[in-house]
Amino acid sequence: MRTVIVGGGVMGVALAYRLVTEGVEVELFEAGRLGGGTSGVGIGWLNSRGKQPFAYHLLNVSGMAEHATLARELGAAPWYHQDGALQWTAPDRTDDLVARVERLRSWGYPAELLSVRRVGELEPFLRIPAGVTRVAHYPWESLADLPQLIGVLAHAAAGRGAAVRPFTPVGSLTVEGGRVTGVELPDGTRVSADVVAVCAGRWSHTLMATAGLDLAMAPTPGFNVYTGPAPVTLRAMVHAPDVNLRPEGAGRILVRSEEFDDAVALDDPLDPVPEVGKELLARAVRYLPGLSGAAIEGARVAVRSVPGDGLPAVGPVPGRAGLYLVVSHSGGTMGPLLGRLAALEIAHGETDPRLEPFRPGRLLS
Ligand SMILES: Cc1cc2nc3c(=O)[nH]c(=O)nc-3n(C[C@H](O)[C@H](O)[C@H](O)COP(=O)(O)OP(=O)(O)OC[C@H]3O[C@@H](n4cnc5c(N)ncnc54)[C@H](O)[C@@H]3O)c2cc1C
CATH class of the missing domain: 3.50.50.60 (FAD/NAD(P)-binding domain)
Structure with a gap:
């Protein structure tokens, strides 16, 4: 054939x-x-x-x-990083997080709620905001x-x-x-x-x-910015309420937020990186203070094949x-x-x- x-x-x-x-x-x-x-x-x-x-x-x-x-x-599987994922919500939305974790567990999906202390052991460079008491951990999730x-x-x-x-x-x-x-x-x-x-x-x-x-x-756009190398270590995918952080290797972090997915059109120039990149980096610094002063190395925009x-x-x-x-x-x-x-x-x-x-x-x- x-x-x-x-x-x-x-x-x-x-x-x-x-x-x-x-x-x-x-x-x-x-x-x-x-x-x-x-x-x-x-x-x-x-x-x-x-x-x-x-x-x-x-x-x-x-x-x-x-x-x-x-x-x-x-x-060998150089593309595959099995380091789990972390997620938290604003303190007044903790009930939503708990409900989500329970639904996933009821479907047989590994999910647990960790204390901030335990998250600090897993990801020492990550700063969880005051008021957040529980962080969802999804140990089977990974990055490719x-x-x-x-x-x-x-x-x-x-x-x-x-x-x-x-x-x-x-x-x-x-x-x-x-x-x-x-x-x-x-x-x-x-x-x-x-x-x-x-x-x-x-x-x-x-x-x-x-x-x-x-x-x-029903395609939808997506927009990512990438920091330059910074003195931070992050292994897990992180979902904070206002920003997502993905380790990109060599101290680089991919930063994105659904809120800004359509802020940049597919044919908009990406050099210099659109202003919204600065807002994304500022949000990332809140949770990874080691990114403070990091450069934004680039940005990418794409359309999801939905x-x-x-x-x-x-x-x-x-x-x-x-x-x-x-x-x-x-x-x-x-x-x-x-x-x-x-x-x-x-x-x-x-x-x-x-x-x-x-x-x-x-x-x-
Ligand atoms: C911002 C963003 C974040 C995402 N995050 C995730 C995620 O976290 N997890 C996840 O699972 N998925 C995620 N996705 C979705 C995932 O990346 C896509 O579903 C996947 O990459 C699609 O792969 P594909 O091979 O179908 O399409 P593509 O990678 O687009 O490949 C299709 C290829 O076809 C080629 N082509 C088109 N027409 C022709 C032609 N006529 N002749 C020859 N070649 C042609 C194109 O050049 C292209 O290279 C994300 C997508 C975006 C945009």
Whole structure:
């Protein structure tokens, strides 16, 4: 069997690696550099903290576990940091935090409430504000450096015979008699395939449109700033009420807040870093005083690849034999899992019940 994958983000390379491992011929096309799309900006926080309904939670939890499986399988796992996550609320919202922790526990998700003293032992550089008495700890949550994961998977896929072609955009899907038979490159070159897998993230609907399909998407923007190296150590992902902090290595911290996600447009200049970056850094300094005086090294903005109803769309496309779609938000968490499940379905027709609620037909017109 011969497959073409469109998209070299976490979804595309995870699928390429798994397909080639199943003995399928793979050619992957990426318009730019590998990981240059949303995967290059995503935070890679592997979690299922607010994921509902339960079927979606289950897919995310399975996705978290898949990183550990992949790490064991590949030996070294430079992308994978298993240091848990911490969260607190304003003191008058402690009841909300306790309720959240209880709901997650009732779904079998490891979550506990720690004293400020214990948090100080785990993260000595973190300053918890006065009045906060309880901090939620999610010990199974972890962080993935997605560009590294993409490199590892692309390298492994190529090593097993996949053709990985960065800087090679696909112009359109080729449709013959209602069946997708391959892709066409902008110079007119046609590449045939038994199955074409669209893993084009937020651009998926553009590609699907070339096969006469209207894929509902609900993309949302995201904005991150990155400090320069500072004399701080942080290992866990941190969610304070007004800012999120992610360790980026070498004393750098990624700082973001949902509040400012749409403060910067995709084509706004990022150099110099927009003013809102200063406000984010000021908030970060409250909790990591060691960041005081740190430079802001850069900023990134990206668009989340969110399908129309917020849930994943994975599976064969009804009415277009030969076409398979893998598009979702939380691709950091679920990419390796969705890649494996999709590969088993494409290569062997094996379906996994966890995917059934998330078939693409519901989003296509
Ligand atoms: C600010 C932000 C924070 C996030 N935080 C998290 C998080 O904490 N945890 C989590 O799990 N997820 C998170 N996400 C989401 C996660 O990063 C994405 O779900 C994931 O990266 C999507 O991967 P993808 O491979 O589907 O898409 P992409 O990485 O966008 O890859 C798609 C690729 O397809 C290529 N492409 C498109 N059209 C064509 C074409 N015609 N020909 C060839 N190539 C094409 C693009 O160039 C692109 O590289 C976050 C996202 C953002 C923006």
